[in-house]
Every structure is written in structure tokens, then in C-alpha cells.
Amino acid sequence: MNLQYFGSEINGNMYSSGGRINYKDDNFDVRKRPWYQETIEKNRLVITEPYPDLTTGKMVITASQPVYKDSKLIGVMAIDLVSDDLSKQIFDIAKVEGGYLIIINKDGKILMHPNKELVGKQANSSVEIANNVKNKKFDEFGRVSYKSEDGIQKLAKCAELKYNNWQVCTARDTRFFEEKNNEILLESIIMAILSIIITTVIVLVLIKKMLSPIQTIGSGLKNFFDFLNHKNNNPKDIKLNSNDEFGVMAKMINENINLVK
Numbered sequence: 001m002n003l004q005y006f007g008s009e010i011n012g013n014m015y016s017s018g019g020r021i022n023y024k025d026d027n028f029d030v031r032k033r034p035w036y037q038e039t040i041e042k043n044r045l046v047i048t049e050p051y052p053d054l055t056t057g058k059m060v061i062t063a064s065q066p067v068y069k070d071s072k073l074i075g076v077m078a079i080d081l082v083s084d085d086l087s088k089q090i091f092d093i094a095k096v097e098g099g100y101l102i103i104i105n106k107d108g109k110i111l112m113h114p115n116k117e118l119v120g121k122q123a124n125s126s127v128e129i130a131n132n133v134k135n136k137k138f139d140e141f142g143r144v145s146y147k148s149e150d151g152i153q154k155l156a157k158c159a160e161l162k163y164n165n166w167q168v169c170t171a172r173d174t175r176f177f178e179e180k181n182n183e184i185l186l187e188s189i190i191m192a193i194l195s196i197i198i199t200t201v202i203v204l205v206l207i208k209k210m211l212s213p214i215q216t217i218g219s220g221l222k223n224f225f226d227f228l229n230h231k232n233n234n235p236k237d238i239k240l241n242s243n244d245e246f247g248v249m250a251k252m253i254n255e256n257i258n259l260v261k
Contacts, residue, residue, distance in 0.1 A: 006067070007036050007076045028054075030076075039064040039076045047164055049111055050083040050119055059083035059119060083119065087112050099154070099172020104130055106165045125149055125171075129156050133167055146171075 005016045007030035014030045030036050039046045043066055050059045064078035091101060091114065103112035108127030110118045118126075125148050132144035139145070143155045148171075158169040 004077075004079045007031070007033070007078065009073050009075045035062045035064055035078065036076050039066055039078075040073070049105060049109070053080065059116075061086060083112070084116070099170060102126065102129075102156075102169050102171050104167050104169065106130060106134065106167070111166060123149060125154075129158070129169060129171070130167065133158050 005014050007014050009031065012029035012031045014028075034051075035046065035048050038048070045063065045065045048062045048064075050061050052058070053060045059082070060080040061083055062078050062080050064076050066073060067075050067077050090112065100114045101112070102110065104110055104126045108122050108130035110121055110123060110126050113119055125146050128146040129144055132138075132146065137144055139155075141157075143157045145153060145155055148154050152173070154171055154173055156169040156171040158167045160167055
């Protein structure tokens with residue numbers, strides 16, 4: 001199950017389609033969450049490493065994107081992908097005979113692994129793979145050698161996800177390595193991951209588009225209340241030309257603005 005939500009730069013609250021999300025910690029401020037800060041810092045779409053969700057405790061990966069209105073930051077739109085569900089989708093594609101698929105960051109931290117207990121950790125084997133890739137210690141077929149946790153010498157063929165410098169690797173015993181099949185497998189895995197990322201981006205864009213009328217109405221209401229509180233002298237009509245519920249709301253608010261004027 002994926003959760004879409006919006007973190008507000010104005011008040012630090014977090015909202016889903018059902019309204020404000022309440023947390024046990026009354027002092028919760030979305031602006032202090034690492035994924036929020038990273039999104040603001042990079043000012044682009046960000047895909048995090050797996051981390052435990054505050055409410056469910058499940059490992060999730062967050063895809064987030066800053067939201068601006070009139071060139072001013074108003075918050076961050078995000079979607080949580082449950083790491084287990086995402087891993088299952090990828091592992092279903094990546095049937096690795098005699099081995100397994102592993103995704104690691106540049107420091108060897110395990111982001112996806114068939115053994116869930118290893119996710120988020122730096123195993124000796126994953127660190128060795130990362131270091132060998134970093135130092136370009138490839139054999140003639142572009143593979144790196146490493147020693148598994150049970151002491152067996154193995155080979156890994158890796159491809160980099162350049163967007164966030166993750167390494168997607170097929171790790172297996174040497175006797176199972178068939179170079180042609182392995183290349184095809186890696187290409188399939190990369191395409192699967194990219195399709196998930198692209199789908200996530202599309203969802204974020206659609207949600208952002210859906211939020212636009214709400215933001216317009218919110219700005220109009222603020223302008224109206226500023227007028228009532230004598231902070232401005234000329235409240236402006238809400239300019240929203242649509243025939244849906246948002247258009248009806250905007251029309252009703254405009255009528256009340258003109259009555260008060």
C-alpha cells in the first residue's frame with residue numbers, strides 16, 4: 001500500500017487525502033524530517049533509502065518533490081513506497097539462479113536484499129562489492145569478486161542507478177555466471193526500477209495538479225480574511241474557472257467577498 005501526503009512549509013503539518021495526519025508526538029514537525037530537508041536542499045525529486053515509517057514501523061522508501069506557488073516554497077509532496085512490496089516486485093523479475101539480487105548505496109549499505117534482516121546494514125560482503133566497484137576492480141567481463149558472509153568466493157555484476165548512485169547487482173556463484181543472460185537480467189531489473197520511479201513521478205505530478213485548486217482557494221480565503229481583519233483594503237476574487245466542486249466553492253466565496261465589499 002502506498003501513502004500520498006503533503007508536508008506544509010507554513011505550519012509543519014502533514015496532510016493526506018483524508019485531512020491532517022496526527023502523530024503521537026504533539027511536537028511533530030514535518031520540516032524536521034530528513035526526507036523533507038533533503039528534498040528542500042536538493043530542490044528536485046528525491047528518492048530516499050529505506051527507513052522505518054513513524055506510524056507503521058515498516059521500512060519505506062519515500063519519493064518526494066518540492067511544491068512552489070508563485071515561486072514561493074509551500075511544502076513537499078511525497079509518496080511512500082513500502083520497501084517489502086517494492087522488493088517483491090523487483091525480486092519477482094530478478095530470478096537469479098545460484099544467487100540473488102542486491103541493491104546497495106555507494107558505501108555498501110544494503111537497500112534491498114532477499115534477507116530482510118540485512119536491509120539497512122553494511123555487511124562485509126556488500127562493503128567489499130561497493131569498494132571493488134568504486135576502485136574499478138573488474139575482471140574482463142566487468143564483474144567484481146567478493147567473499148560472502150559464509151566465506152565463499154563469489155562474483156557480482158553491477159549496474160549503477162545514476163540518479164542516486166545506487167548499485168544494482170546480481171551476486172552469484174561463479175559456476176552460475178553466464179555473461180549474456182546476466183546482461184539481459186540486469187537490463188530487465190534496471191528497466192523495472194526505472195518504470196517504478198517514472199510511475200511514482202507521474203503520481204506526484206497528478207497529485208500536485210489536483211492540489212492546485214485547493215491552493216488557489218486557500219490563498220483567496222487568506223486574502224478575504226486579511227480584508228476582514230483590516231490587513232488589506234481590496235480583497236480579490238478567486239480566479240478558478242472549473243465546473244467541479246472547487247469551481248462551485250470559489251464562486252460561493254467570491255459572492256460573499258462582493259457582498260462584504
